[in-house]
Structure formats: structure tokens, C-alpha cells
Amino acid sequence: MLTRSPAARKVTAALRMLAALVLAGGIYTLISPSAQATAPLSAAAQEGKALYDTSCISCHGNNAQGVEGRGPSLLGVGSAAVEFQVETGRMPAARQEAQIERKQPLFDDAEARQLGAYIQELGGGPEIPFAGQTAPAGDIANGGKLFRVNCSSCHAFSGGGGALSSGKYAPTLELSTDRQLYAAMLTGPQNMPVFGDNQLTPEEKYDIISYVQNLKSDVDPGGWGLGRFGPVTEGLAIFLFGMVALAFAALWIAGKS
Amino acid sequence: MRKRKFNVKEIPAKTAGEIDDRFQVATPLRGILNKVFPDHWTFLLGEIALFSFIILLLTGTFLALFFDPSMQEVNYQGSYLPLRDVHMSRAYETSLNLSFDVRGGLIMRQMHHWAALLFMAAIVIHMARIFFTGAFRKPRELNWIIGMLMFWLGFTEGFAGYSLPDDALSGTGLRIASAIMLSIPVIGSWVTASLFGGEFPGEIILSRLYILHVFLLPLILLTLITVHVGLVIVQKHTQWAGPGRTNHNVVGERWFPRYVIKQGGFFMVVFGLIALMGGLFQINPIWLFGPYEAAVVSAGSQPDWYVMFLDGSTRLMPAWEIRIWGYTIPPLFWPTVVLPGILSTVPMLYPFIEARLTKDKGHHNLLQRPRDMPERTGLGAAGIAFYLVLAFSGGNDIIADKFDISLNAMTWAGRIGLLIVPPIAYYLARRISLGLQQHDREVLAHGVETGIIKLLPNGQYVEVHQPLAPVDDHGHGELPYVGWTVPKKMNRLGALGPALRGFFKPIEEPVKPRSNGAKPAEISEKEKEKV
Numbered sequence: 001m002l003t004r005s006p007a008a009r010k011v012t013a014a015l016r017m018l019a020a021l022v023l024a025g026g027i028y029t030l031i032s033p034s035a036q037a038t039a040p041l042s043a044a045a046q047e048g049k050a051l052y053d054t055s056c057i058s059c060h061g062n063n064a065q066g067v068e069g070r071g072p073s074l075l076g077v078g079s080a081a082v083e084f085q086v087e088t089g090r091m092p093a094a095r096q097e098a099q100i101e102r103k104q105p106l107f108d109d110a111e112a113r114q115l116g117a118y119i120q121e122l123g124g125g126p127e128i129p130f131a132g133q134t135a136p137a138g139d140i141a142n143g144g145k146l147f148r149v150n151c152s153s154c155h156a157f158s159g160g161g162g163a164l165s166s167g168k169y170a171p172t173l174e175l176s177t178d179r180q181l182y183a184a185m186l187t188g189p190q191n192m193p194v195f196g197d198n199q200l201t202p203e204e205k206y207d208i209i210s211y212v213q214n215l216k217s218d219v220d221p222g223g224w225g226l227g228r229f230g231p232v233t234e235g236l237a238i239f240l241f242g243m244v245a246l247a248f249a250a251l252w253i254a255g256k257s
Numbered sequence: 258m259r260k261r262k263f264n265v266k267e268i269p270a271k272t273a274g275e276i277d278d279r280f281q282v283a284t285p286l287r288g289i290l291n292k293v294f295p296d297h298w299t300f301l302l303g304e305i306a307l308f309s310f311i312i313l314l315l316t317g318t319f320l321a322l323f324f325d326p327s328m329q330e331v332n333y334q335g336s337y338l339p340l341r342d343v344h345m346s347r348a349y350e351t352s353l354n355l356s357f358d359v360r361g362g363l364i365m366r367q368m369h370h371w372a373a374l375l376f377m378a379a380i381v382i383h384m385a386r387i388f389f390t391g392a393f394r395k396p397r398e399l400n401w402i403i404g405m406l407m408f409w410l411g412f413t414e415g416f417a418g419y420s421l422p423d424d425a426l427s428g429t430g431l432r433i434a435s436a437i438m439l440s441i442p443v444i445g446s447w448v449t450a451s452l453f454g455g456e457f458p459g460e461i462i463l464s465r466l467y468i469l470h471v472f473l474l475p476l477i478l479l480t481l482i483t484v485h486v487g488l489v490i491v492q493k494h495t496q497w498a499g500p501g502r503t504n505h506n507v508v509g510e511r512w513f514p515r516y517v518i519k520q521g522g523f524f525m526v527v528f529g530l531i532a533l534m535g536g537l538f539q540i541n542p543i544w545l546f547g548p549y550e551a552a553v554v555s556a557g558s559q560p561d562w563y564v565m566f567l568d569g570s571t572r573l574m575p576a577w578e579i580r581i582w583g584y585t586i587p588p589l590f591w592p593t594v595v596l597p598g599i600l601s602t603v604p605m606l607y608p609f610i611e612a613r614l615t616k617d618k619g620h621h622n623l624l625q626r627p628r629d630m631p632e633r634t635g636l637g638a639a640g641i642a643f644y645l646v647l648a649f650s651g652g653n654d655i656i657a658d659k660f661d662i663s664l665n666a667m668t669w670a671g672r673i674g675l676l677i678v679p680p681i682a683y684y685l686a687r688r689i690s691l692g693l694q695q696h697d698r699e700v701l702a703h704g705v706e707t708g709i710i711k712l713l714p715n716g717q718y719v720e721v722h723q724p725l726a727p728v729d730d731h732g733h734g735e736l737p738y739v740g741w742t743v744p745k746k747m748n749r750l751g752a753l754g755p756a757l758r759g760f761f762k763p764i765e766e767p768v769k770p771r772s773n774g775a776k777p778a779e780i781s782e783k784e785k786e787k788v
């Protein structure tokens with residue numbers, strides 16, 4: 001039998017390794033996003049690219065590659081993230097602060113979707129599964145259960161929001177639309193965790209959306225809800241309204257002597 | 258047959274006579290009916306607490322008819338749709354039923370809760386009045402102690418009530434309570450296990466809290482209230498110093514009929530206010546919180562306001578863990594066991610401490626104005642400041658969120674504030690007291706400012722003062738300082754109360770100035786010419 005020298009063995013091993021690498025690399029280039037990026041853009045995505053190149057490029061860079069120290073790469077964030085960020089006015093960002101806040105959006109929803117289409121075709125990523133403005137109706141009671149377990153620790157039982165550490169906060173859900181709620185869960189903007197489809201299935205997300213929207217439309221059966229902040233405002237109310245009113249009543253009664 | 262004379266007018270007197278013949282009540286009753294109560298609005302603060310308590314008894318009895326403190330798991334089928342088919346305890350289910358399916362249940366729940374907040378608020382404000390006016394001094398130390406006890410009983414009663422509906426906030430509160438008990442060294446785990454019947458939450462805690470809440474604590478409170486009010490009657494009410502009022506008399510109104518009528522009216526006002534708040538302002542919307550589950554801790558979970566200062570002290574406490582003799586003392590122990598321990602005992606002893614320090618062993622029936630005891634006033638202000646910093650820290654996440662402040666900044670502001678705000682409050686209150694006292698003394702010595710400015714021949718301007726009493730050669734009066742109201746304006750001279758009685762508008766006619774026979778119109782014409 002032919003015995004090879006250790007040196008020869010090393011050489012064949014290296015050759016085999018090289019072949020494997022070339023093969024893997026070839027498959028990778030075939031299916032990788034950059035291969036798609038060279039594909040022609042759809043009409044909507046082209047509109048989106050035009051918007052992108054005027055409003056976003058300064059921070060997110062050419063072809064959404066990101067700019068060191070100004071904005072992250074948007075490759076792979078998906079249209080859901082873009083639509084959420086643009087529709088809620090967070091993007092284009094204005095200045096650096098502890099948390100980029102919701103504000104009056106610069107673009108309308110159609111433009112937001114065009115921007116989303118552009119980023120989607122550029123790098124892929126999560127998308128909102130329903131096309132219309134409203135999500136398919138879900139089970140409110142189940143949504144309530146899921147909301148209390150998953151969301152209330154930050155957004156509070158009433159969806160009114162709450163403080164997180166170091167000046168960060170979970171905002172109120174008062175203004176959120178169905179699509180924004182879905183996108184927020186799917187993409188986890190900034191300090192919010194991502195609730196991927198393996199954590200909350202799309203159906204469960206619809207349940208949560210139904211619950212949140214119902215919470216907002218629900219009139220408070222007990223009267224004025226005092227902002228639904230809980231015991232803090234109740235305590236203020238008993239002093240500022242209750243005790244003050246009774247102090248005046250006492251002054252009046254004692255004055256009538 | 259002779260017609261029997263039947264005189265309707267005689268019935269009351271005759272009935273009363275017959276009753277007195279049998280029970281001999283006239284003499285003691287006369288004493289009570291003729292009892293005199295002094296009149297000042299701050300004397301009504303305690304009444305607010307008393308009336309709220311009565312309303313708590315009434316509304317609480319209604320709630321108890323429908324509430325079931327059971328932790329047995331049920332499947333909700335009531336009319337609040339967002340909770341349909343959710344598993345929950347029977348206690349939470351019956352609370353939801355009270356809110357949505359029992360007629361008038363929601364307003365009863367809300368009135369009960371508002372009355373609870375008002376009860377505690379009135380106790381605290383009442384306590385502050387007693388403190389700042391020195392009404393706790395001998396012979397009333399016992400009533401001060403009873404008052405303190407009632408505050409802590411009300412605190413416990415409120416906490417127990419808050420825990421009963423078994424919603425997410427109740428459960429979070431109970432969980433914290435169990436953690437607090439566990440933090441006690443040596444006996445902690447034993448105390449917790451015996452109270453909860455094992456591990457938190459167990460099966461039994463609600464039934465135990467229920468007995469406490471609807472039976473034991475109300476009974477003890479009722480007894481204490483009776484003793485408290487009884488002592489006020491026996492020891493007589495304190496009163497403000499003033500003309501004709503001494504340490505040995507009481508100036509005011511007879512208990513019957515005017516005082517009773519006023520009190521009845523005031524009860525209706527308190528009742529009306531609570532009903533108004535119960536009907537208009539939503540409180541403790543348990544259906545939004547959901548049933549208690551160990552995994553759920555919502556943002557903005559707070560206790561009721563009277564417990565909030567302990568939540569605040571917990572939030573401010575740095576995470577220092579101390580190990581002594583093999584026991585670990587968690588940081589929770591200091592702000593939630595040691596602090597309330599101090600707060601519940603030291604203030605009870607305050608009347609004795611103060612008597613010791615001021616060497617004052619006398620009998621006091623006259624109140625002191627806060628300005629006349631600058632040290633005590635300063636101390637009280639410091640105590641209130643301490644309490645407020647803690648209470649606001651208890652809601653610091655809500656404040657941080659709504660006013661866009663960093664939560665960490667709020668925590669540090671609370672920690673630093675707790676150390677420096679009370680001394681500042683002490684200093685300011687003391688200075689203000691001394692300043693007010695000084696001004697009173699000035700008026701006693703120099704008289705009231707008239708607003709008339711005189712130009713002296715040498716060009717100097719001086720204000721003319723109206724002395725309050727005959728003065729010596731230098732224009733100085735000899736009036737002693739006695740701690741009464743001193744008139745500060747010309748039209749208050751000789752009239753210590755307002756010149757015309759009435760609060761919103763005068764309820765009596767002003768006295769017409771006498772015209773000495775001459776026609777008033779002519780006089781004023783002539784006067785005008787003269788000027």
C-alpha cells in the first residue's frame with residue numbers, strides 16, 4: 001500500500017479545504033442578498049429609493065450600508081421596520097437623544113410603504129403580513145392575557161406607557177395603528193424587545209392588536225378615568241379635590257356661628 | 258260622661274317625664290345636651306374621618322353581600338367581554354360581577370374606595386392639626402396615641418381591602434408584602450409561611466385578609482373611635498386662646514341643638530362628596546389590571562396613597578446587603594420593616610418627649626398657635642417634608658414618564674431630597690414662625706400701621722401708628738405677648754372676629770352709624786367742604 005508523507009497529506013487537506021470554501025462561497029453569492037440587490041427594483045421601490053436618497057442617505061448611507069456613528073445599516077431590517085419608523089415620524093431622525101421619539105411624520109403612509117419596498121428589495125427582512133390598514137380581527141380576551149404578560153411591564157396595564165431606566169421610556173399606545181402595533185412587535189424598535197413569530201404567532205399578535213384597540217375605544221364605566229394612571233392620580237384627586245372641597249365646607253359651617 | 262281633656266302640647270313633656278321617672282336620665286342628658294363645643298373649622302377635620310368611616314361601614318356591608326374571598330379557580334363568563342373565558346379566582350370574579358353585573362355595585366365599590374382614601378387623608382390632616390397646635394399635650398396624650406394607632410390600623414385595613422379583589426395590582430402588593438416579611442431576619446420565613454399558609458400566594462391568604470378586613474379591624478377601629486370621641490367629651494375640647502377663653506372654660510356652642518344640626522349637615526356634605534366622587538371619578542379599575550398572575554407586573558403598579566411612602570422608601574434604598582452572624586439582611590428590610598417600626602413608635606411618644614424637653618408638666622386646654630412654638634412647627638414641617646419626599650418617590654416612575662425626567666434622576670433626587678429637604682423645611686418653618694411672632698410683638702409695642710405718612714419739619718417721613726393701649730412717653734405700649742391674634746389693620750381694632758359674620762357673604766346687617774339728629778346728607782356735604 002502506498003503511504004504518503006505527512007507533508008503530502010497536509011497539501012491534500014489544504015486543497016480539499018480550498019475546494020470546499022470555493023464551493024460554499026459560490027453557493028453563498030448565488031443566494032445572498034447582494035445577489036438580489038443587483039436585480040432591477042420594482043416601481044414602488046424606485047420611488048422609495050428616490051425618497052431614500054434625499055432624506056435617509058445622510059445617516060444610513062449609500063444602498064443602506066450604514067454610516068459609522070450616524071445610523072445603522074438597514075440591510076435586512078425589512079419593510080416592517082421602515083414603515084413603523086417612518087409612519088410614526090421617528091425617521092428621519094432629527095437629533096441624537098436618549099430615545100428617538102414619535103413625532104409628526106414627514107411622509108404619508110404611501111411614501112412610507114415605498115421606502116419600505118425599497119429597503120425590502122435591497123436586503124429582505126420581516127414584513128407586515130396583512131395589506132390593509134386594519135389587522136384581521138383577533139380574540140380580545142386572549143389578547144388581554146398576552147398583553148398583560150408580554151407588554152404591560154413596560155407599557156402599563158392601560159397601554160399608557162411608563163418609565164424605563166436612564167431617561168428611556170415606553171410610549172403610550174394611544175396613537176398606534178394596527179400596522180404600527182404589528183410592526184413594533186415584529187421589529188422591536190430601540191429598547192423594545194423583538195416578539196418574533198416563534199414567541200407570538202401572527203394570530204396572537206392580532207389578538208393583542210384587537211385588545212389594545214378595544215382598550216382605547218372602551219369608555220371608562222366608572223366615570224372619568226383620571227388618565228388611567230392608577231393610585232398616583234387617585235391619591236392626588238382625594239387631596240386636591242376631596243380634602244380641599246371639605247375644608248371649604250368646614251370653613252363655611254364653622255363660619256356660620 | 259266627662260270628656261277627657263287631651264292636650265297635644267303636653268305629650269312631649271309628659272312622655273319625657275314618664276321616662277325620667279323610670280330611668281332617671283334627665284340629669285345626665287341635660288349635661289350632654291348642654292355640652293359646649295368650641296367652633297373652628299380645623300376642629301371638623303376629625304369629623305371627616307369619622308364620617309368617612311361610617312360610610313365605609315355602610316358601603317362595605319353592601320360589598321360583603323356579593324363578594325366571595327375564595328381563591329378557587331373559575332372561568333369568567335360575566336358581561337365584561339375582554340375577560341371572557343379567562344381563568345381567575347372566585348374573588349376576582351365576584352369583584353368583576355360587583356362592577357358589571359350587580360346593580361349599583363360599581364358605584365358602591367368606587368364610593369368604598371374613595372371613602373377609604375378620604376378616611377386616611379382626613380386622619381393625616383387631622384393629626385397635623387393636633388400636632389401643630391399642641392393639642393396632644395397633657396392631659397390628652399392618650400388620645401394622641403389612640404389617633405396614631407388608628408392611622409396604622411387604617412393603613413392595614415386599607416391594604417387588606419386593596420388586596421381582596423385579587424387583581425394584578427392586589428397580587429403585586431401582596432407579593433411585595435410577603436417579600437417584606439421574608440426580609441425579617443431569623444423569623445421572616447416562619448412569619449410568611451404561617452400567614453400565607455405555606456408559600457406565597459397559597460390558598461388561604463384572601464380568607465384571612467377578609468376576616469381582618471370586614472370583622473376584626475373594623476371592630477377594633479370602632480372601639481378606638483368610641484374611646485377617642487369619649488375622651489374628647491370627658492376631657493373637653495381644646496380651644497384657641499382669645500378674650501374670655503381660659504384654660505378652665507370652653508367657649509362655643511351647645512351640643513344641642515345647633516352643634517348637632519351642624520354636624521348632621523356636615524355628615525351630609527361628606528356623604529355627598531364621596532357619592533359624587535364615586536359616581537364621577539373612576540377608581541381602581543380592576544378589569545383593566547386583569548387577574549393576578551405571578552408573571553404579570555405592570556408598569557405603574559402602585560399602592561394607595563397612604564402606603565405609597567413605603568413604596569418610595571423601597572425605591573430610594575440603595576441595594577446594600579448586610580450579613581451578620583450568618584444571616585443575610587436584604588436591603589428591603591430597612592425601608593419597609595425598620596422605617597415603619599420607627600415611624601409607628603417614636604411619634605406616639607412625642608407628647609412625653611416634648612414635655613421632657615420643655616420641662617412643661619402643666620395641664621393645657623388652650624391651643625398654641627404654630628408661630629408660638631417655632632421648634633415644634635419646624636419639626637412638623639420637616640416630618641411632612643420627609644413624608645412627601647417618600648410619597649412622591651413612590652410614584653416616581655409616573656412622574657418621570659409624564660414630565661419627561663429620567664427615572665434614575667428621580668431616584669437620586671429622592672435620595673438627596675430625603676436628606677436635605679426636611680432640614681430646609683425645618684429652618685424655613687422656624688424662621689417664618691419667629692418672623693410672624695416678631696411682627697405681633699412689634700404691633701403690641703408700637704401699635705397698628707395706619708397708612709398715614711407724616712412729613713416732619715426736618716424732612717423725615719414717618720408712619721403714624723395707632724397704639725393698642727395707652728403708651729408711655731416714647732410711644733411704647735406695655736401690652737404683654739400672650740399668643741393671641743393681634744389686630745394688624747385699623748378696621749380690625751376692637752373686633753377680633755370678622756366685623757360681619759358669614760363666610761361667603763355677610764349673614765347680618767351692618768350696624769347703621771347713628772346720626773345725631775342732623776340729616777346725614779347735610780353732614781356729608783359739610784364734611785366734604787371742610788376737607
Ligand code: HEM
Nearest residue numbers: 313314317318320321324352370373415418419471475541
Ligand atoms: C376603615 C375602614 C375600611 C377601609 C379603609 C377599607 C378599604 C377598602 C379598600 C381600599 C378596598 C378595595 C376596594 C376596591 O375594590 O376598589 C376594600 C374592599 C372591600 N371592603 Fe373595605 N374598607 C373598610 C371597611 C370595610 C368594612 C367595614 C367592610 C364590610 C363590613 C368592608 C368590606 C369590603 C369588601 C367586601 C371589599 C371587597 C370588594 C371588592 O373590591 O370587590 N370594608 N376596602
